[in-house]
Amino acid sequence: MVMFWVALLAISILIYLLLDGFDLGVGMLFGLTSSKSKREAMLGTVAPVWDGNETWLIVTGVILWGSFPLVYSMLLPALYIPVVVMLLGLILRGVAFEFRGKASRSRWIWDVCFATGSFAASFMQGAMVGAIVEGLPFSNGDYTGGTFGWLTTFAVLCGIGLCFGYALLGACWLVRKSEGPVRDMARRQIPPLAISVLAFLVIVFVHALAEHLPILHRWIDRPYLFVFPLIGAGAAAVLARSILNHDDYWPFHMVSLIFVAAFGTLALSFWPYMIPFVVTIEEAAAPHASLAFMFWGAGLFVFPLMLLYMAVGYRIFRGKSVSAVDHY
Amino acid sequence: MDLTALLLSRLQFAFTISFHIIFPAFTIGLAAWLTVLEAMHQYSGKPVYRILFEFWLKIFGVAFGMGVVSGVVMAFQFGTNWSVLSKMSGPIQGPLLSYETFTAFMLEASFFGILIFGRTRVPPWFYLFSTAMVALGTTLSAFWIMVNNSWMQVPTGYVMQNGQFVPVDWAQIIFNRVVWVRFPHMLLASYLTGAFCVAATGAWYLLRRTYRAEARVMLSMGLALAAVLLPVQLFIGHLVGDYVHDLQPAKFAAIEARWHDEQPASEVLIAIPDSGTESNKYAISIPILGSIIGSLSLTSKEVGLTSFAPQDRPPVLIPFFAFRIMVGCGLVMLGLAWLGTWLGLKHRLERSRLLLWGIFLSFPLPWIAILTGWYTAEVGRQPWTIYGVLRTADAVTPFLTASAAMMSLILFVAVYAFIFSFGTYYIYRLLRAGPPGLGGKPLDIPAPNRPMSLADQLPTTRSYLEAGE
Numbered sequence: 001m002v003m004f005w006v007a008l009l010a011i012s013i014l015i016y017l018l019l020d021g022f023d024l025g026v027g028m029l030f031g032l033t034s035s036k037s038k039r040e041a042m043l044g045t046v047a048p049v050w051d052g053n054e055t056w057l058i059v060t061g062v063i064l065w066g067s068f069p070l071v072y073s074m075l076l077p078a079l080y081i082p083v084v085v086m087l088l089g090l091i092l093r094g095v096a097f098e099f100r101g102k103a104s105r106s107r108w109i110w111d112v113c114f115a116t117g118s119f120a121a122s123f124m125q126g127a128m129v130g131a132i133v134e135g136l137p138f139s140n141g142d143y144t145g146g147t148f149g150w151l152t153t154f155a156v157l158c159g160i161g162l163c164f165g166y167a168l169l170g171a172c173w174l175v176r177k178s179e180g181p182v183r184d185m186a187r188r189q190i191p192p193l194a195i196s197v198l199a200f201l202v203i204v205f206v207h208a209l210a211e212h213l214p215i216l217h218r219w220i221d222r223p224y225l226f227v228f229p230l231i232g233a234g235a236a237a238v239l240a241r242s243i244l245n246h247d248d249y250w251p252f253h254m255v256s257l258i259f260v261a262a263f264g265t266l267a268l269s270f271w272p273y274m275i276p277f278v279v280t281i282e283e284a285a286a287p288h289a290s291l292a293f294m295f296w297g298a299g300l301f302v303f304p305l306m307l308l309y310m311a312v313g314y315r316i317f318r319g320k321s322v323s324a325v326d327h328y
Numbered sequence: 329m330d331l332t333a334l335l336l337s338r339l340q341f342a343f344t345i346s347f348h349i350i351f352p353a354f355t356i357g358l359a360a361w362l363t364v365l366e367a368m369h370q371y372s373g374k375p376v377y378r379i380l381f382e383f384w385l386k387i388f389g390v391a392f393g394m395g396v397v398s399g400v401v402m403a404f405q406f407g408t409n410w411s412v413l414s415k416m417s418g419p420i421q422g423p424l425l426s427y428e429t430f431t432a433f434m435l436e437a438s439f440f441g442i443l444i445f446g447r448t449r450v451p452p453w454f455y456l457f458s459t460a461m462v463a464l465g466t467t468l469s470a471f472w473i474m475v476n477n478s479w480m481q482v483p484t485g486y487v488m489q490n491g492q493f494v495p496v497d498w499a500q501i502i503f504n505r506v507v508w509v510r511f512p513h514m515l516l517a518s519y520l521t522g523a524f525c526v527a528a529t530g531a532w533y534l535l536r537r538t539y540r541a542e543a544r545v546m547l548s549m550g551l552a553l554a555a556v557l558l559p560v561q562l563f564i565g566h567l568v569g570d571y572v573h574d575l576q577p578a579k580f581a582a583i584e585a586r587w588h589d590e591q592p593a594s595e596v597l598i599a600i601p602d603s604g605t606e607s608n609k610y611a612i613s614i615p616i617l618g619s620i621i622g623s624l625s626l627t628s629k630e631v632g633l634t635s636f637a638p639q640d641r642p643p644v645l646i647p648f649f650a651f652r653i654m655v656g657c658g659l660v661m662l663g664l665a666w667l668g669t670w671l672g673l674k675h676r677l678e679r680s681r682l683l684l685w686g687i688f689l690s691f692p693l694p695w696i697a698i699l700t701g702w703y704t705a706e707v708g709r710q711p712w713t714i715y716g717v718l719r720t721a722d723a724v725t726p727f728l729t730a731s732a733a734m735m736s737l738i739l740f741v742a743v744y745a746f747i748f749s750f751g752t753y754y755i756y757r758l759l760r761a762g763p764p765g766l767g768g769k770p771l772d773i774p775a776p777n778r779p780m781s782l783a784d785q786l787p788t789t790r791s792y793l794e795a796g797e
Contacts, residue, residue, distance in 0.1 A: 048441035069418020076407030098393035309438035
């Protein structure tokens with residue numbers, strides 16, 4: 001039962017990373033162009049699906065609370081400021097979707113909110129992962145690091161790294177979903193973004209070596225973990241080829257695979273810890289009665305249904321979104 | 329009073345949840361109304377239903393967007409500010425909110441995209457189905473929230489183990505008798521909010537002598553629904569009062585501003601309760617009525633606040649006044665709905681401009697009633713977070729600093745004030761511009777490659793109208 005909820009939590013986080021990753025990425029790239037028509041075409045690729053994408057963040061949050069209340073109640077207050085800033089970023093970019101089309105003179109406000117909100121949310125998510133990897137100080141379950149204890153060089157690096165990662169995913173989504181100038185622009189953005197992501201991975205790795213982060217020992221103990229970076233490297237090679245061949249379909253899937261590889265590396269490196277080296281999965285798990293109640297309804301029946309709605313949504317809005325625009 | 333992390337966290341929770349409830353209260357009713365409109369249009373083929381659908385869908389979109397983004401905050405705020413609560417009650421509240429997210433949010437979010445962007449991409453029956461699924465999603469969400477909050481009001485079906493609430497009987501938690509009066513109370517409140525907003529918009533157009541055909545449909549449908557639902561709502565509200573009387577006597581005494589045990593008890597209609605002297609100033613009260621309302625008896629003894637230790641008493645002022653404002657709003661709405669429906673049946677409503685003004689200006693009443701109703705329930709539950717078991721003061725994150733809580737509160741207030749002003753302004757503009765395509769000045773027709781806004785559906789609607797007429 002515990003393992004089932006660990007798996008569902010991992011799947012939900014992964015789906016969130018991939019789905020909201022691309023629409024947050026599109027949001028940041030949105031800020032890099034000032035062309036009105038490009039901006040609108042970019043928004044059109046994510047407008048029908050962003051709400052569902054973001055819902056996976058809530059799914060992650062409530063699974064964490066219901067299945068692993070200890071982790072929920074330790075991590076969220078420890079990461080108070082980044083959580084609040086992330087939420088505010090998501091609010092500003094979320095309302096921008098609805099408000100932008102209603103605005104006339106004030107449209108620029110929502111353009112700014114959309115880009116900066118996307119950036120703030122992405123950066124804070126990366127920084128939180130960084131802070132957790134580096135290790136948050138707890139004593140008897142109480143966080144002792146102070147309001148800005150999470151704000152370390154490593155966390156900032158991870159924040160910037162995730163922004164590049166999401167932007168890369170967003171660019172690949174645009175290549176897949178759009179045509180014309182937007183696709184050409186996104187295609188040009190992919191190589192520098194991909195190289196930046198690679199550079200940040202190297203910097204993060206070197207930093208981890210220099211700081212002797214405890215995660216490194218795990219890599220020496222568990223050599224099989226190197227499978228994931230190998231998958232990532234393979235995906236990067238296919239990505240490079242598909243970019244050179246001007247393929248629209250494969251880049252998004254390859255960058256997704258790189259994300260899966262990175263996520264797998266992190267998750268398995270810390271196994272069986274949920275908060276690295278402080279709380280294990282078994283310690284954090286809710287009582288059996290809670291896990292079983294969620295399993296027999298939400299987990300077994302509703303979760304597949306959620307995947308089905310998601311599939312229906314993406315199926316209805318499949319293909320290049322430019323054709324959708326013509327209908328309006 | 330010191331600005332402690334506890335007080336700031338309470339203010340922040342009250343502020344963010346009050347802001348959030350405004351939107352679901354509206355969209356739950358509106359989603360059901362949209363489903364009815366789409367079904368009536370598909371069944372009867374009358375263009376007016378389609379025009380109204382497209383019109384209210386735009387408003388729904390803005391309100392739904394604000395509800396979604398302000399709702400995400402709620403899923404995390406339990407953890408950030410109330411870590412002791414979330415650790416202790418996570419085994420019960422976590423699964424309940426998981427059910428909400430799993431059964432409701434994903435349904436709403438997925439089908440909302442189809443509702444707004446998918447009209448031309450799916451067959452009509454599937455479009456109607458999507459509308460119904462959004463309505464179902466909003467209703468399920470309300471259900472799970474009411475289960476969750478009712479458990480905090482009347483905790484049941486659990487044992488305490490290792491400092492956690494461990495569920496032993498989920499049926500008791502979900503089929504708690506309190507849920508089955510509070511959920512209908514909230515659902516009806518949402519339907520009434522939708523009904524009054526629709527009716528008020530209709531009244532507004534009639535006063536401005538524009539969009540008459542649509543205005544008549546809005547006014548008569550809104551008022552008729554409200555006229556039927558309001559008496560039911562008052563009755564269910566009475567049942568909610570019964571559970572408070574039986575299970576939360578201190579809250580009941582605060583609502584009644586009853587300081588001392590009385591037998592038979594009088595009912596304080598209005599007064600200024602003073603907790604310093606434990607008495608009421610300027611009280612107007614009716615003898616015996618308190619016993620009748622509390623226990624349907626002429627002789628029953630009703631409990632006063634002084635029967636509870638001072639540290640177990642809720643504040644009196646807020647529950648006392650909030651409850652009276654809620655009931656007052658309900659009665660005013662009842663009067664408007666009945667009078668309006670009566671005159672409407674006699675075809676005299678459109679000539680009685682005074683009543684039209686009253687209906688138009690009544691649109692805030694359902695929201696005021698919902699907010700004050702929740703203030704009665706939540707402030708009346710104090711000093712407890714989980715009634716009788718966990719005190720609010722013990723539930724807050726112990727290591728949260730006042731400066732961090734202050735920072736987040738200021739940020740939330742600033743951002744919410746910002747989006748609320750623009751959101752209401754855009755909704756006002758949509759309402760002012762009126763339904764597309766008929767009468768008055770049509771909305772600006774957007775460039776064909778603007779994929780974003782709902783207003784972009786205008787050309788479709790217009791060509792549809794031309795074809796239909």
